[in-house]
Amino acid sequence: MTTIPIVFATDENLIIQTGICIYSLLSSCGQETQYDIYIITDYGKKMEALKGWVQLKNNPHCLDIHFIKSNNEISDAYEVRGITKATYYRLLIPKLIPVYDKIIYSDVDIIFKCSLNEIYEDVDLSNYYIAGVRAYIENEKSNNYGIELGCTDSDYINAGFLILNCKKIREDKIDLEWIKLGKRNFLYQDQDIINLSCDTKKYLLPVKYNFTKQHYQAFATHTVNSFNHIDEREMEEAMRHGVTHYTGPVKPWNGLCYRHEDWWCMYQESPLFDIDYYHNRVHSFVSMKHLSLKGRIKLLIKYFFDI
Structure with a gap:
């Protein structure tokens, strides 16, 4: 049996979403794999009180679920675009x-x-601090973002899914550098910090392990550009059998976004399913009866293009 440690970070606004994410992890688990799950949060008791939480913890692929309180080292970290300090917990x-x-x-x-x-x-991180999927590059400007930030090259990774070489990070005191950088006003907060501090010590993972809204839009509209070095076969594999990351402000639980149906199907299958939550959330943004023709068109555009 292979044991894989995995960490999530959350706050009181994403308690149910954390449970669904964990349920999907356990549901897609290999037969000889179990996860040792850590959640950095100040709301562990609220999570444990959720309907269905005991079933998650008793799943045969779950070794344990540990709650860890965040410390005050990031209390003065920079916040922007409505993204809270919980993003720095990683x-x-x-x-x-x-x-x-x-x-x-x-x-x-x-x-x-x-x-x-x-x-x-399989990923050997002996000479790397971190592994992640390269963020989708939409144009030449975004291709140069990492370099403008101060990185050596344009291999700027999305920090939503990472493998950390904690041993090397501790030895080289990179984690101490992260805390110092957290006080600076970076546009993409911790993601900028990770890319800048790890620079040439970043290992690039296949797109399958962080398939974002931008990847989906490019694949669905057949507009994958040469900056990304990804072929359609990789994109299709990522879409069907990968890690779907709902990037951007519109999420399945607050509006119509790309592949929102996957999230709601997972929610309905999970032991956390609650008919009242489902009805209230879905009908709040799916109902079109009260909308004008112009409003309906806007809603359909948001559904298909998530803009």
């Missing part, structure tokens, strides 16, 4: 979880459709 992983030298981190606005045992076991 920077605390090497310090808060010293029992593992290699750990996976995942955002909670994610649905898993594949097991992580292959990527965890």
Whole structure:
């Protein structure tokens, strides 16, 4: 049996979403794999009180679920675009979880459709601090973002799914640098910090492990450009059997976004399903009876293009 440590970070606004993310992880697990799950949050008791939480914890692929309180090292971290300080919790992983030298981190606005045992076991991070999927490059300007930030090249990764070489990070005191950088006003907050500090010590994972809204839009409209070095076969594999990341402000639980149906199907299958929550959320943004023709067109555009 392979044990994979994985960390999530969340706050009181994403308690249910964290549960659904974990349920999808356990549901897509390989037969000989179990996850040792850590959640960095100040709301562990609220999570444990959720309907269906006991079933999650008793899943045969769940070794355990640990709640870890965040410390005050990031209390004055920069916030922007409505993204709270919880986004910086991933920077605390090497310090808060010293029992593992290699750990996976995942955002909670994610649905898993594949097991992580292959990527965890096969990726050699001996000479790297971190592994992640290169962010989708939409144009030449975004291709140069990493370089303008101060990185050596344009291999700028999305921080929503990472494998951390905690041993090397601790040895080289990169985690201490992260805390210092957290006080600076970076546009993409912790993601900028990780890319800048790890620079040439970043290992690029296949797109399958962080398939974002931008990847989906490019694949669905056949507009994948040459900046990304991804073929359609990889994109299709990622869409069907990968890690779906709901990037951007519109999420399945607050509006119509790309592949929102996958999230709601997972929610209905999970032990956390609640008919009142489902009815109130879905009908709040699906009902079109009260909308004008112009309003309906806008809603359909948002559904198909998530803009």
